Amino acid sequence: MVVDPLSQSSECPVARTLEAIGDRWSLMIIRDAFDDIRRFSEFQKSLGVARNILASRLKTLVEVGVFEVQPASDGSAYNEYVLTEKGREFFPVVVSMRQWGERFLFTGDETRSVLLDNEYGQSLMPIEVRSSSGQKLGPSDCHRVRVVAGKS
Template sequence: MVEETSLQRTECPVARTLEAIGDRWSLMIIRDAFDGIRRFSEFQKSLGVARNILATRLKTLVEVGVFVVQPASDGSAYKEYVLTEKGREVFPVVISLRQWGERFLFQPGEVRSVLLDNASGQPLMPLEVRSSSGEKLEPAQCHRVRCVDGGPLVAD
């Protein structure tokens, strides 16, 4: 049996992100939170996920700071899972996954949901990776470097 290793100490931001929020249930919970779901029972009803899996994922999402648990806004004894700033910053990631799926995983004429801009009622523009000068970038036009706090590492 292959032993899973933690990616929490890797230098790769993609690996650390996947460690924190990269499983399907976590991303679906976050997606539902963007749609206004806040209570355990509402997440369970929406997702159809087993209670133990949902509880584990919500606990992890609270631990990594995506959600905070607060008393219910209606004054009841329930608790609510509220997205933090860190959690709200996952929005472009979810939109990117959605747009990729819309483009590549549906056949013509197949029913699917579409996300609309509340102000215009129109579908969102496709997300694109842009350079600091605004040019659209493809993978071959980018490269990685090791850094600390956004600046490249300098040799001693």
């Protein structure tokens, strides 16, 4: 996956996000990072992905600013891939994907993982889109406008 991190090929934020991190392996790497996986070997073991694919995806995720490479926190010779602020801001997207998958892609009798909050051990509330006044919004309650840089 070759991605120009400064690509301006689309005016659509969804399209640009998909260009940067929209393949299966990149999303699974980010998911694992939220589960405190940081080392190349740990990602490979968790995901079962080929080394060359993992190396390529991690390189791209570093280039687009989702991860930064740091020396291992235990002082060993290894490096760790640590989520940046930009990467941590992707958490609601991962949660939304989990919640959508839980709701629509599993039957009640299938084994699956669930995400619980650390304080109470409870399932997370469904993520909702809300207006600036707090009203719950659906697709028909929103519209797109084109914002031209430098113009008000």
